[in-house]
Amino acid sequence: MKRFSRPDPDTDPEPLFDGPSKSVLKREAQRAQALGEELIGLNDADLSALELPEGLHEAIVAARSIGSRGGGARQRQYIGKLMRDIDLTQVREMLGAKAARAALAAQRFQRVENWRTRLIGGGPAALTALHEAYPALDAADWGQRVAAARNEHERTGAGGAASRELFRALRELLG
Numbered sequence: 001m002k003r004f005s006r007p008d009p010d011t012d013p014e015p016l017f018d019g020p021s022k023s024v025l026k027r028e029a030q031r032a033q034a035l036g037e038e039l040i041g042l043n044d045a046d047l048s049a050l051e052l053p054e055g056l057h058e059a060i061v062a063a064r065s066i067g068s069r070g071g072g073a074r075q076r077q078y079i080g081k082l083m084r085d086i087d088l089t090q091v092r093e094m095l096g097a098k099a100a101r102a103a104l105a106a107q108r109f110q111r112v113e114n115w116r117t118r119l120i121g122g123g124p125a126a127l128t129a130l131h132e133a134y135p136a137l138d139a140a141d142w143g144q145r146v147a148a149a150r151n152e153h154e155r156t157g158a159g160g161a162a163s164r165e166l167f168r169a170l171r172e173l174l175g
Helices: 024-040 044-049 054-065 069-083 090-121 124-133 138-158 161-174
Strands: none
Touching: 024 044, 024 054, 024 069, 024 090, 044 054, 044 090, 054 069, 090 124, 090 138, 090 161, 138 161
């Protein structure tokens, strides 16, 4: 009976495959396509700031106007294919910075909104707390703003012009 022997890897002149696996390539392609979908959602100014290659930029702009589900899917795949050929670190950094700015803006908005709710519902104690946190503010002026917003809220059950004015003043104060 004949025995079969495997080739010795040390003596084999050429390895069969030296690159990444098919799974790795597929995951990278899916990440590039997902990043492309984020780029489609950007406004024109942010997209232009990335200084993408002309073909990719045009493909992204074209994807925005495609209404067909199948056509849109093919265009997104095409964008993903184009993105495999460029360095995506700048794109990822820009999108990360944009997300960080959006998160900071949301936190700032929430902080202002919390103070407004606290001032309208909390009475004089809340205004005193605001004055202690920001001693430079004019207590009489702020008292009038809070009273107007509180009266408006009691009268209508919702916010109106006085509530918006209080929000704007808080946004300016809290920076």
